[in-house]
Amino acid sequence: MNYLKPEQKNSSRRKFVKSLSLGIGASSLAFTLPNLGFSKPGKLDKKMGVALVGLGYYSTDLLAPALKETENCYLAGIVTGTPEKAVKWQKEHNIPKKNTYNYDNFDEIKNNKDIDIVYIVLPNSMHAEYTIRAAKAGKHVICEKPMAMDEEECKQMIKACNDNNVKLSIGYRMQFEPTTQEVMRLGQEKVLGAIKLVTASAGYREGRTDHWKVKKAYGGSPLMDMGVYSLQAARYITGEEPISVTAQAYNTRPEIFTEVPETITFQIQFPSGAVGNLTTSFGMSVNSMHTTTEKGWFKLDPFSAYKGIKGSSKEGVFDFPVINQQATQMDEVAVCISENKPMRVPGEEGLKDIIVVKAIEEALETGKKVEITS
Structure with a gap:
């Protein structure tokens, strides 16, 4: 693993940067990627x-x-x-x-x-x-x-x-970012035991009243903008698709958020029994993920920023290459096109998120638990 043990944090980064080599049977997972390793x-x-x-x-x-x-x-x-x-x-x-x-x-x-x-x-x-x-x-x-x-x-x-x-x-x-790929590996391979709880929050303070992100007709809302990061985290860490969801909405600035909620919390359950306790907001700056497992924990803080992703677990601090996320993403897409390889994040992956997003919206509207069957 690419870790700096607690006693090694001051050692050379280069010494601990290694390439990942994975043997997971990804095809057996509901959440599949061409390659979990960076x-x-x-x-x-x-x-x-x-x-x-x-x-x-x-x-x-x-x-x-x-x-x-x-x-x-x-x-x-x-x-x-x-x-x-x-x-x-x-x-x-x-x-x-x-x-x-x-x-x-x-x-x-x-x-x-x-x-x-x-x-x-x-x-x-x-x-x-x-x-x-x-x-x-x-x-x-x-x-x-x-x-x-x-x-x-x-x-x-x-x-x-x-x-x-x-x-x-x-x-x-984020799926092209090496520190994020490590938590995907830890979760899907159950390196620290079965996943019990994924807690993730993604949001910032939005104050514009005329921006499309606060307009329902344009697909605005914290759920559609930042909430998909929290949802993705729970899905790619567990390697499973949610089977049910409950959700709550909060609004402290109704003069701005007349069409969409300011903050949404939602809870999703997976077939294994793992639970996601997730938050998204246009009312506060939040950006972290913490996963509790049978034998320990791992986290990213921040977890969805454009740069500076930091991770750790009970084993120590992660040490992975710093990359330009967007450049790496586009370069890999070009390779997949040129060599006719499967995309790391195909359209089917986006569809899976939207299925859950619509269930969350239904839970917000009805105030009830929504079962996800698709």
Whole structure:
């Protein structure tokens, strides 16, 4: 294991950084991944072109910089409804005018050989439409999380990509992060015994009244934005799918949260008897995960940040390489496309989350425990 024992914390990091070698039978788990262990994606002979659809914060501050570090792909095009942004991005990122699109002429992207992958970075309510349009244009798709508004949209997205022989990946960057992959290994291999309780919280203080993330019609809510991190943690640690959920909502600032809750807590149960006690919020900054097992514990704090993920267990402090999450994610996606390999986070994985999200919403509405049968 990649640990610094308590007495070794001051020793050289390099001495304890090792590659993971796993023997788990992943196919036997409900939650499956091509590879639970971290390894740097292989390098392709030719880089793939990526077009970013939507030029908000995530594209501007995280994806575009990451695409300067990627080895297997590069920023080839942009899609925006704001002409001023288009001009700025063309200058700053050397984007040709012919590789610049808006939402009206988006479908013309099918004729652009520079663009191989379309990365959907739009409000949640637009994910399905633009994923399907990109697939019909013959482009591979990375769609930001959460995948879509409901199960039916998810299924339509998966079908569109399958029908057009393109690959679909959902933007769960944490599954590409090595410290996170270690807690997945510890949980799914039951290294410290069976999982008993996963506690995870993800949130920040949102104060904007006009942002789409607080608008129900756009798919806004702390559950859809940050709650899927907490849900993912419970799922990828246990390696199981939830069978029931209860949920509660709280609102201390009704002047802001008129359409969606400010804070949501939800409790999920797994077939093994493991329980997830999970929180998501637009009212407070929380970012941690703690798992209790038969023989000990392990945790991440923070657990869903863009950088600085820190982990430990009863065995000591984790010591894994620091990576650019988004760059690693996009590089691996490019390799999977080029070599026709399964995606680490395919559309089916996004669908599984949305099934549980809809059950949580039902539990909030009814105040009752909801059984999950799908």
